[in-house]
Amino acid sequence: MNLILIHGRDxxxxxxxxxxxxxxxxxxxxxxxxxxxxPQDINIVFPFYGDLLDALSKxxxxxxxxxxxxxxxxxxxxxxxxxxxxxSEMAVNAKIDDKKISDLVVGTRxxxxxxxxxxQAIIRALDTHSPFGNFTxxxxxxxxxxxxTIEAIKSQINKFIMDSIPEGPTVVVGHSLGSVxxxxxxxxxxxxxxxxxxTIGSPLGLRSIKDHLxxxxxxxxxxxxxxxxxxxxxxFVALNALDxxxxxxxxxxxxxxxxxxxxxxxxxxxGYLNDAVVAKEIYNALTS
Amino acid sequence: MALxxxxxxxxxxxxxxxxxxxxxxxxxxxxxxxxxxAVSGAEDFNKWAVSQGFDTSLLIDTDNPxxxxxxxxAVTGFVNEKIYEQMIVYFSGHGILKSAMDELWxxxxxxxxxxxxxxxQPSRFLSRRCGxxxxxIISDAxxxxxxxxxxxxxxxxxxxxxxxxxNTRVNVDILYATAPGDPAFEVTADxxxxxxxxxxxxxxxxxxxxxVPQIIKDYDFDSxxxxxxxxxxxxxxxxxxxxxxxxxxxxPISAAQINxxxxxxxxxEITSRLPSYLSLLESTKTELVHKSATQMTKNGKWLxxxxxxxxxxxxxxxxxxxxxINKEILENDIKEPQVDDNSVPKKYDEEAFDSILQALNRxxxxxxxxxxxxxxxxxENHYSKNDVQIFSENEAVQIRxxxxxxxxxxxxxxxxLLPLAVLPGFIGTVVFDKDEVITVNYSPxxxxxxxxxxxxEINSDVEERRAVIAAKSKGGxxxxxxxxxxxxxxxxxxxxxxxxxxxxxxxxxxxxxxAGKFEDVQSxxxxxxxxxxxxxxxxxxxxxxxxxxxxxxxxxxxxxxCPMLNQGWSxxxxxxxxxxxxxxxxxxxxxAGLWTTFTAEGSAxxxxxxxxxxx
Numbered sequence: 001m002n003l004i005l006i007h008g009r010d011x012x013x014x015x016x017x018x019x020x021x022x023x024x025x026x027x028x029x030x031x032x033x034x035x036x037x038x039p040q041d042i043n044i045v046f047p048f049y050g051d052l053l054d055a056l057s058k059x060x061x062x063x064x065x066x067x068x069x070x071x072x073x074x075x076x077x078x079x080x081x082x083x084x085x086x087x088s089e090m091a092v093n094a095k096i097d098d099k100k101i102s103d104l105v106v107g108t109r110x111x112x113x114x115x116x117x118x119x120q121a122i123i124r125a126l127d128t129h130s131p132f133g134n135f136t137x138x139x140x141x142x143x144x145x146x147x148x149t150i151e152a153i154k155s156q157i158n159k160f161i162m163d164s165i166p167e168g169p170t171v172v173v174g175h176s177l178g179s180v181x182x183x184x185x186x187x188x189x190x191x192x193x194x195x196x197x198x199t200i201g202s203p204l205g206l207r208s209i210k211d212h213l214x215x216x217x218x219x220x221x222x223x224x225x226x227x228x229x230x231x232x233x234x235x236f237v238a239l240n241a242l243d244x245x246x247x248x249x250x251x252x253x254x255x256x257x258x259x260x261x262x263x264x265x266x267x268x269x270x271g272y273l274n275d276a277v278v279a280k281e282i283y284n285a286l287t288s
Numbered sequence: 289m290a291l292x293x294x295x296x297x298x299x300x301x302x303x304x305x306x307x308x309x310x311x312x313x314x315x316x317x318x319x320x321x322x323x324x325x326a327v328s329g330a331e332d333f334n335k336w337a338v339s340q341g342f343d344t345s346l347l348i349d350t351d352n353p354x355x356x357x358x359x360x361x362a363v364t365g366f367v368n369e370k371i372y373e374q375m376i377v378y379f380s381g382h383g384i385l386k387s388a389m390d391e392l393w394x395x396x397x398x399x400x401x402x403x404x405x406x407x408x409q410p411s412r413f414l415s416r417r418c419g420x421x422x423x424x425i426i427s428d429a430x431x432x433x434x435x436x437x438x439x440x441x442x443x444x445x446x447x448x449x450x451x452x453x454x455n456t457r458v459n460v461d462i463l464y465a466t467a468p469g470d471p472a473f474e475v476t477a478d479x480x481x482x483x484x485x486x487x488x489x490x491x492x493x494x495x496x497x498x499x500v501p502q503i504i505k506d507y508d509f510d511s512x513x514x515x516x517x518x519x520x521x522x523x524x525x526x527x528x529x530x531x532x533x534x535x536x537x538x539x540p541i542s543a544a545q546i547n548x549x550x551x552x553x554x555x556x557e558i559t560s561r562l563p564s565y566l567s568l569l570e571s572t573k574t575e576l577v578h579k580s581a582t583q584m585t586k587n588g589k590w591l592x593x594x595x596x597x598x599x600x601x602x603x604x605x606x607x608x609x610x611x612x613i614n615k616e617i618l619e620n621d622i623k624e625p626q627v628d629d630n631s632v633p634k635k636y637d638e639e640a641f642d643s644i645l646q647a648l649n650r651x652x653x654x655x656x657x658x659x660x661x662x663x664x665x666x667x668e669n670h671y672s673k674n675d676v677q678i679f680s681e682n683e684a685v686q687i688r689x690x691x692x693x694x695x696x697x698x699x700x701x702x703x704x705l706l707p708l709a710v711l712p713g714f715i716g717t718v719v720f721d722k723d724e725v726i727t728v729n730y731s732p733x734x735x736x737x738x739x740x741x742x743x744x745e746i747n748s749d750v751e752e753r754r755a756v757i758a759a760k761s762k763g764g765x766x767x768x769x770x771x772x773x774x775x776x777x778x779x780x781x782x783x784x785x786x787x788x789x790x791x792x793x794x795x796x797x798x799x800x801x802x803a804g805k806f807e808d809v810q811s812x813x814x815x816x817x818x819x820x821x822x823x824x825x826x827x828x829x830x831x832x833x834x835x836x837x838x839x840x841x842x843x844x845x846x847x848x849x850c851p852m853l854n855q856g857w858s859x860x861x862x863x864x865x866x867x868x869x870x871x872x873x874x875x876x877x878x879x880a881g882l883w884t885t886f887t888a889e890g891s892a893x894x895x896x897x898x899x900x901x902x903x
């Protein structure tokens with residue numbers, strides 16, 4: 001049995017081995033709450049794409065690179081529009097209204113909401129609500145933006161993940177942007193037996209994310225044992241359940257909002273994998 | 289073997305896909321005769337759709353008016369679900385065809401509310417961005433001339449969301465109850481009502497419900513991994529192409545059965561291919577029943593007729609295979625460029641074709657930039673004689689333009705006005721037939737730099753081909769989709785010299801746009817913008833509709849100041865705020881026809897706006 005762990009955004013520059021260890025230690029903590037241990041014969045794969053995504057992202061400003069050519073010069077307007085859509089959705093989830101955002105606008109305000117001052121104010125408001133760190137939130141949004149909107153980058157990341165998936169029965173766990181990458185990869189995957197797809201802290205319920213997925217949305221054919229989605233209702237990235245309203249696929253995704261993520265921003269992987277129910281779900285999938 | 293329609297829910301082993309339908313029936317629309325069968329047609333269609341497992345939204349005017357908002361909300365709701373593999377938009381009611389590819393479905397509050405109509409072509413254009421892989425638009429509506437000023441000034445609205453360009457390739461099929469073209473223009477909406485009896489929907493449902501054995505196809509879903517089960521029962525399907533072929537044959541016969549003078553010829557453009565289908569049927573082992581086309585008795589009752597006994601129907605009628613059709617297209621004679629659709633196989637207007645060919649080589653060699661007008665004897669000069677000179681030569685009116693103009697306004701009989709793009713170094717040949725513009729073709733002038741470089745060595749094939757396209761366009765059947773590449777490649781001088789004939793560029797941009805080939809529209813635009821002459825407004829507009837970040841400057845730099853083809857105006861309704869408000873205002877004052885021509889009233893407004901006409 002294989003266990004594929006797909007990490008989220010803003011992971012560039014980190015040591016893949018340490019990151020993998022962090023994930024597994026946290027998962028073991030969650031299993032321990034069930035008096036369980038990670039089964040011995042599991043082939044654990046941690047495809048670290050953080051540096052690749054970072055390198056490709058930097059490339060879009062290089063007019064001689066493939067990504068740069070595809071981005072066709074200035075991507076500012078596209079970026080602004082994407083940031084506005086996704087951050088506004090998150091602000092609504094976090095119950096931050098326009099008045100609060102308006103109060104945080106610094107400097108001259110351009111007419112209309114679609115401007116960088118407004119975007120920065122949303123980021124400040126979100127950070128006040130759940131401390132990500134302004135820089136982190138902006139970088140993370142950029143990662144999601146380039147992955148979803150630049151086809152050349154998306155296909156390279158997807159291929160990198162796809163190539164890491166070995167033959168045989170497999171459980172895939174995707175966190176945050178990793179859950180989006182995982183969904184796209186599983187849609188393309190043929191001839192594999194994915195026993196279960198487990199998403200945690202997933203933004204797939206956000207409309208701004210779904211707008212950039214291939215349609216119709218559907219359960220990947222490679223997933224034979226269902227899809228489980230765990231989230232914390234205070235995690236404004238993930239609080240839209242992947243249900244009939246937000247991700248109406250058949251067979252339906254099993255959602256659980258029970259998680260009480262203990263990380264500051266309610267979104268960190270540590271606060272998800274050490275959850276007893278999430279850990280048990282992974283264990284059951286691995287041993288089924 | 290005969291087949292039966294299995295009510296939903298299907299046998300669990302049947303291949304299932306998520307499907308949705310917005311079904312509209314409007315009997316009454318302001319000022320026009322009340323229809324009797326539009327609502328019932330919509331209701332019957334809804335029954336079929338529900339039986340096939342469609343999620344439906346039925347919008348009929350039995351109790352309340354049907355509005356654009358209701359339709360747009362229903363369409364947007366389904367689109368936003370992002371789970372559907374097929375969407376049908378069905379309309380039954382009054383329709384008008386303002387000009388080629390510019391048609392409206394009239395809703396309850398038309399014509400008082402000029403937006404209370406569905407603008408079909410831009411809606412179809414936007415449907416390509418909706419992310420649902422197969423969109424089927426079914427129009428059981430008249431395509432007749434507006435008949436009065438109020439109707440002709442309607443602009444209509446789009447019903448698909450103006451979404452970003454989707455990653456998902458969308459095939460759009462469109463089935464019309466009637467064909468466009470000259471006959472349609474002769475029948476006003478009111479007159480058409482008298483004959484409207486919903487027989488198209490009757491025949492449509494007959495086909496969809498599996499009662500026409502010839503159009504039912506066995507399809508091995510296992511082979512494409514749609515079922516994944518061995519030994520699954522046999523299923524049969526009715527694809528859109530086969531259905532449209534049946535309707536093409538059966539509807540005129542049924543119409544003639546009702547009244548020999550009633551002519552109704554359906555029309556369709558089908559781009560979807562297997563495994564897309566409309567109906568799914570489970571096979572059973574009984575004998576075929578050769579009944580299909582519908583007859584209506586004199587007392588108004590509908591009967592199932594014997595399909596084979598209709599006079600005029602070839603008893604050996606078989607649905608041609610799609611591959612066969614495509615092969616025929618490829619092998620077709622240059623004189624008849626084909627379209628990949630099931631439109632009425634109408635010969636182009638041979639008179640118009642002859643007029644266009646006779647207009648060849650009539651331009652004056654003394655003109656660098658300007659126009660050659662063939663088919664009207666006299667053109668009034670309302671410009672300064674230093675700027676624009678008009679004279680006769682080669683039995684044509686020659687117009688030499690010596691100043692920079694973005695638009696040259698050609699005065700026509702009855703106060704009408706024709707806006708023309710002025711392309712430095714090119715002469716536009718404008719050909720009239722019975723006071724109607726039938727083509728505007730641009731060729732490099734013989735003393736331009738292009739001529740020195742040999743660009744104007746247009747071979748006769750290209751000229752002939754351009755003439756055919758123009759002549760064919762006259763009746764509103766201008767649709768070139770699948771073989772547009774062949775069209776471009778045949779005009780090989782375009783590629784050899786790395787520049788693009790503006791006239792063909794114009795046609796090709798529309799054809800690519802209608803076929804959803806947005807990258808090819810951009811390619812046409814990219815070619816044209818490399819030239820030292822302005823890009824035609826239509827090409828610029830279609831390009832800006834095809835790119836993620838449209839730029840108003842592109843339109844400001846284009847020539848003329850408005851779309852050259854009438855069908856271009858309907859695209860303005862996609863995002864009216866993007867365009868100069870004057871364009872939206874003036875759009876109401878157009879004469880039906882292929883080329884934009886303003887009415888006398890519109891002409892007066894334009895002349896008031898651009899007092900010296902120097903734009």
